[in-house]
Amino acid sequence: MKAITQDYSLEYAKQLDHMDKLAHLREEFYVPDGMIYLDGNSLGLISKRAERTMLEMLESWKTQTIDGWTQGERPWFFLPESLSKQMAALVGADAEEVIITGSTSTNIHQLVSTFYQPSGNRTKIMATDLDFPTDIYALQSQLRLKGYDPETHLIRVASRDGRMIEEEDIIAAMSDEISVILLPTVLYRSGQLLDIKRLTAEAHARGIIIGFDGCHSVGSIPHYFSDWDVDFALWCNYKYLNGGPGGVASLYVNKKHFGRVPGLTGWYSSNKSKQFDMEHNLTVEHTAGAYQIGTPHIFSIAPLIGALEIFEMTSIEQIREKSLHISRYMVELINHELPGLGYVLANPQEDDRRGGHISLEHDEAIRICKALKQNHVIPDYRSPNVVRLAPVALYTTYADVWQTVQILKNIIVEKQYEAFDAKRGVVA
Known part of the structure; x- marks a missing residue:
């Protein structure tokens, strides 16, 4: 260069x-006086807007009490969906394909439990040797839950140099035994950005479902998940998106998969118009909202509201x-x-x-x-x-x-x- x-x-x-x-x-x-902060890929700084929306949400609890679920400027009941359009713009998706929910680890479990459906010869999951540990732990867990041994059924593509993973090596490992692939968008140690578009096309050409962990890229790098036909993705919101420590995460599901029953369901998987009918037959939401499980963490979402406003300024x-x-x-x-x-x-x-x-x-x-x-x-x-x-x-x-x-x-x-x-x- x-x-x-x-x-x-x-x-x-x-x-x-x-x-x-x-x-x-x-x-x-x-930005603390006298400090040079270079750790935003681990925890982003607090913004004045995030502080404001956090305090506003506390005030809504104080003044609205339980009516805050359906009243006020930002009703809590619809809060995750209300941010989907802003978040979708950062990952190249339709608003209905994105939902703010869970954590990185729970979202991996949610999505893999949904899309990993071993059948016939396709019983293995693919990752890499350089993945963040939580991804590997979750994949191992999902294999065990389906009765498979992670030692034989979790295929980890090796690095040639201990720093990077070559796309050619990932593609070469896409055998007819692979059911699902989960890859990082950016490797957490070396900062290597994978060619998401190419890898998605190669996986689909072989009949393999593919998803991505975007924790180290969303908010820093443009993605076009819908145009690239990515099946699913997930990411945290406390790094480049500055949503606060341990803040709520996000996920993406391609609309071609809408109507599928998520692997892990709860009452927030329900169609909103039916949720309070309290029926024991789940009416699954026909958006990425179906991949929610439990009641949203309102105060975890609150600072993200303000944080996302900054991304609309550029x-x-x-x-x-x-x-x-x-x-x-x-x-x-x-x-x-x-x-x-x-x-x-x-x-x-x-x-x-x-x-x-x-x-x-x-x-x-x-x-x-x-x-x-x-x-x-x-x-x-x-x-x-x-x-x-x-x-x-x-x-x-x-x-x-x-x-x-x-x-x-x-x-x-x-x-x-x-x-x-x-x-x-x-x-x-």
Whole structure:
């Protein structure tokens, strides 16, 4: 890729900030004074709008009491559906194909239990060796529930280098024994973006259902799930979408699958007009709303209302444009400033294969992360040796990136890391 700069000065970084079309959105967030926050791929910052809608929801409980379910500006009963249009715009779907519900893990169980219907020779599930653990645990659990041994029936595509997964290897593993595929959109360690459109087409050509875990991409990268004919997808809303810690998640189901009874049902799977009839025969909702199970977590959804408003002030395509530019700027600074210091860039260099975060390997990664925090830079550590740095388009500045790279240099040159132990914290 062509370099975007030959000027590695702080003054040039400030010029880039001056030209940044999204710079004004930083004012929407609470960025702690003196802090450089580069962990938005793990937990996004709180916005002023999210704070407002959270407080408004508390007020609705105070003033509406139980009538808040059906009255007020945002009736709780329809709250998940009311946000579907805004969320659908970020993943390229129709509003009825998206629902705000559950958590990443419960949504994996919900969707896989629905679409994994082994029959004949098709009894296996495919994933990769580099998946986030919760995906693997859930798939293993679903196989056991159907009476299969995960050791033989969970096919994990191997990485050639321990960092990335080649699409050719995934396609080669799409045998006639595979029933369902679940893949990450972006690998959580290396930040590799998979070719979702290509993999979906290849799976369907072989009669395989395919879904994606978009936790590390939704809110940072445009997706077009409906146009690509993806069968199902799921994602959390507390990373790039800034919905708050442990916030409610989301899922997508292609409308061609509407009418199917979800694998896990509850009273919120019901058609809304029938839900309070209290019948024991479920009338399944004919939208992605059918994949809800229980009563929505109103105060978990509340900050997401405000968080999504910010995405309506721009477009996901503009967000991706800045994300690619600022992450490439960081890559170029790293290549220029950090040679010989033990750092290794582990994410793809090509724009079309790179997600929203930088993956920087180092033998002293744990101690470097501790030293970064001492320098008021918030990174993320991932075992065994990865420092993850996310220059989030909505609130990270180019000056933040410049300063971070200088700090990374000083941590090694001045041996600042030696002041810390190499023990991982409970939450890395």
